[in-house]
Amino acid sequence: MSDSSAHPPYAATAVQKGALIVGIVFLVVGIAGFIPGITTGSLSGAGSGSMAMLLGLFQVSVLHNIVHLAFGVVGVIAARGAGASRGYLIIGGIVYAVLWIYGLFTANHTSGANFVPLNTADNWLHLVLAVGMILLGFVLPRSRSRRDDRIRTVG
Numbered sequence: 132m133s134d135s136s137a138h139p140p141y142a143a144t145a146v147q148k149g150a151l152i153v154g155i156v157f158l159v160v161g162i163a164g165f166i167p168g169i170t171t172g173s174l175s176g177a178g179s180g181s182m183a184m185l186l187g188l189f190q191v192s193v194l195h196n197i198v199h200l201a202f203g204v205v206g207v208i209a210a211r212g213a214g215a216s217r218g219y220l221i222i223g224g225i226v227y228a229v230l231w232i233y234g235l236f237t238a239n240h241t242s243g244a245n246f247v248p249l250n251t252a253d254n255w256l257h258l259v260l261a262v263g264m265i266l267l268g269f270v271l272p273r274s275r276s277r278r279d280d281r282i283r284t285v286g
Contacts, residue, residue, distance in 0.1 A: 154206020161199030220268030
C-alpha cells in the first residue's frame with residue numbers, strides 16, 4: 132500500500148491552485164492572440180511593427196503570444212508543487228514588474244527597443260499582473276488545511 136501523503140494530489144494547496152489558474156489564463160490569452168476576430172490587425176513576428184490588437188486593446192505579436200503560452204505552461208507545471216507554485220507567482224510577478232518598468236520607456240514607441248511590442252494598455256495590465264502575482268505568491272497558503280485533510284479522509 133502506498134502512502135498518499137507522500138504524493139499529494141495535483142494543485143492540492145491554495146498556492147498551487149493560484150498558479151494553475153494564472154497559468155491557464157496565460158494559456159488562454161496566448162491562444163486568443165492567434166485567433167482572428169479576437170485579435171484584429173496584422174500579426175507580425177515581433178516588434179512595434181505588429182499592428183495586431185488582442186480584444187482591440189492590447190498590442191500583440193507572435194513573440195508576445197508565445198511568451199504568454201510559455202508563462203502558461205510554466206504555471207501549469209509549477210502547480211505540481213507548493214514551492215514551485217509560490218516561486219512561479221513571485222518570480223513571474225517580478226518579471227512582469229520589470230516588463231512594466233521597461234514599458235514605461237518603450238510603450239507606444241516605434242523604436243527597436245519596443246520589440247515585445249507594448250502599448251499603454253499592455254503596460255497597465257503588466258502592473259496589475261505584477262502586483263497580483265506577487266501578492267498571491269505571498270498570501271496564498273502553501274499547505275493544505277486540516278479541514279481539507281478531514282474532508283479527503285471522509286470522502
